[in-house]
Amino acid sequence: MPTDLRLFGIRHHGPGSAASLVAALDAFRPDIVLLECPADAEAALVTATHPELRPPVALLVYNPKQQGQASFLPFAEFSPEWQAIQWCARHAAHVRCMDLPMALRFGIKDAVAEALAPPTAPEPAAAAPDLGPEDSAAPAASEPADALEADPVAYIARLAGYADSEQWWETHLEHAPGNADTFAVVLDLMTALREELARPETEETLLREAFMRETLRATLGQGYARVAVVCGAWHAPVLQPELLKKEDKARLKGLKKVPTETTWIPWTYERLSFSSGYGAGVLSPAWYEVLFSQPRAEVLTHWMVQATRLLRGQDVDASSAHAIEGVRLATALAAVRGLALPGIDELQEAAVAILGGGYAEPLDLVHRALVIGEKLGEVPAGLPATPLQQDLAQQQKTLRLKPEALPKPLDLDLRQATQLDRSHLLHRLRLLDITWGQPEEVAGKSGTFHELWKLAWQPELALAVIEAGRWGNTVLAAAATRATARAAEATTLEAVSQLLEDALRADLGPAIPALVARLESIGASTRDVTHLLAALPPLVQVLRYGNVRRTDTQQVAQVVQQLVPRLCIGLPAACTGLDYAAAQPLLERIEASHQAIRLLENSAHAADWYAALAAVQRNAASNGLLAGAATRFLFDAQQADATVTATMLGLALAPAQPTDYATAWIEGFLRGSGLLLIHHRELFGLLDTWLGSLPEETFREIVPLLRRAFTDFSLPERRQLLELAGRDAAAPVASADEVAFDWERGALVLPGLYQLLAVPTLA
DSSP: OOOEEEEEEEOTTOHHHHHHHHHHHHHHOOSEEEEEEEGGGTGGGGGGGOTTOBSSEEEEEEETTEEEEEEEEEEOTTOHHHHHHHHHHHHTOEEEEEEOOHHHHHTSOHHHHHTSOOOSOSOOOTTOTTOOHHHHTOOOOSSHHHHHHHOTHHHHHHHTTOSOHHHHHIIIIISSOOOTTHHHHHHHHHHHHHHHHOOOOOHHHHHHHHHHHHHHHHHHTTTOSEEEEEEETTTGGGOOTTSSHHHHHHHHTTOOOOOOEEEEEEOBHHHHBGGGTOOSSBSOHHHHHHHHHSOGGGHHHHHHHHHHHHHHTTTOOOOHHHHHHHHHHHHHHHHHTTOSSOOHHHHHHHHHHHTSTTOSGGGHHHIIIIIIOOOBOBOOTTSOOOHHHHHHHHHHHHTTOOOOSSOEEEEEETTSHHHHHHHHHHHHHHHTTOOSEEEEOOOSTTGGGEEEEEEOOOTHHHHHHHHHGGGOSSHHHHHHHHHHHHHHHOOSHHHHHHHHHHHHHTTOGGGHHHHHHHHHHHHHHOOOHHHHHHHHHHHHHHHHHHHHTTOOOHHHHHHHHHHHHHHHHHHHHHTBSOOHHHHHHHHHHHHHHHHHHHHHTOHHHHHHHHHHHHHHHHOTTBOHHHHHHHHHHHHHTTSSOHHHHHHHHHHHTSTTSOHHHHHHHHHHHTTTOSHHHHHOHHHHHHHHHHHHTSOHHHHHHHHHHHHHHHHTSOHHHHHHHHHHHHHOTTSOOOOGGGSOOOHHHHHTTHHHHHHHHTOOOOO
């Protein structure tokens, strides 16, 4: 009995193609369906019918020995391939993947790989609904001939009077209701297009088509009565079993293979769209879902009602009357443009006019939710996964941290056991470069007991979890191993101390001894004070968080005990012989260490630190910026009274001091707050007297430099300082005799000024 072979050329992720394919399969009733999908992904398709596997999802095919070699195969509810798999499950038909295995694609020789863009997904570009993944990476060209190379469907679109091939395909094929006869027209169209353009194919495309023909021939040889082939429309004309038999065997012979594994991962509509920069071939996934799932007569109303409801939820004036008028306007726009059904462009334009009052900004929310979509797929826990994936999924379930695509704030109180465990998990994942959560600044009364995160699960994180599996089979073990490895690679005290702080936040008990040992090893050989300054604040944070997170930090305390005296001994010498540019980063580290010393609440450490600051303050060779900051630190810590501080200020501003030194000293002294001058009039008077005694040329030169010192002051502080300066009668004023001013010429402008200011003329 001869085999009945049907070719169904589809557009990947096309709702019209999916509806037409279901109708065609119902009419044809094939015994087996061949899909344009890598052959080594076939085993995973068995689980595609799992009731808890909800699209959008993606098959991740990767090389377990080199996780950088990976490819995502996304599926949505409206993907024709997804519908074909579900149809086969419902009708007990076989399904087979016929595309070139990723094992061979990953193993293509370097010479061929360099000439090709590496595939990231088996879906085509939206403007080329019939192309394979290698074409989706082709850059847009400015020349018409090059444009047709990248998008052959544009040739047909131009003949039909469309500037955009995407719009042409959508209008004539995707907006139409499911029709089984569509595929015969598409096959004839693509056959004529390939003959007309005679476009040379890439080596990878030729390999893929050869493998698909070989799979087709093998399937036909097995005696199936009815065989359906579901592939990108561009490939359909060449998938004939009698074509190029010898050439196909020769082309596929001797190809290198690498091992591959597959797993299902959640996907998002954002990643399915072009808005994310991921060329999966869909401009508007949420709209496509409505187009596929709703009856054609209800599509417009359903979308506009959803838009109205969404805006009303944001307290925007939107009623049922707006929705009705929006549907009418979209229909009118489609009629004017000769369209059988309004597309998403018509709907958005109508929504902007009716719901947005002519402004597009209020409709951004509608675009995100109802054009792109915010949907995240779901993958059941029981499907094949790496041990680390399984452990992470179990912890997410236990801690009630469901992965979601939309950014979501997470507020943690570390005094509660469950929330502390959540914090540990998020910090461990960050050590593994799995950036599910981003910590944010916390301000308020909760202090160190409080953490604020922003969570957003991106599909690519699934690959990061697989890559992290080489460090261990559980999140704890993998994070501890990774932290230990990073410590062994670190060469600076700052890097290891920061890593130790991260490890304590993540509660990596197994890694702490190795990190402390590495810290002691590097610390023993470190002589650079800047490295010691950089290492101290993270270590103090470790000691502080040790109490909050219920971890033992005795070993870290011993390191700090050795570190602080060495730092204090070397600080005065480190502050000498520096110019302004070199002193700035050092001052930032001194400030951080000053805060760390105060947090330690250790009298011995504090005494050593203040003695070091006093040495910096007194040393004439110290940089002015650092000497001024040291004076301020001592005054704020009540280690120097107002009289001593005024003496140091007077010495710094003495006429014998260079102006640049005095200016830098003032900047360091006033850094951060002006309250010091507001509440200590003696200091204010000294600064005021110094400024008033400067020659005009010198004053003009240093004004930009002094402005840096006042930049960080709050507006109320600057206002109070201005009032103080205005009330201070003792402030020296330059005499009129010293100012070269032509009073007669100045008097000529007074009448005009009186008129502009609307004030009466003075007698």
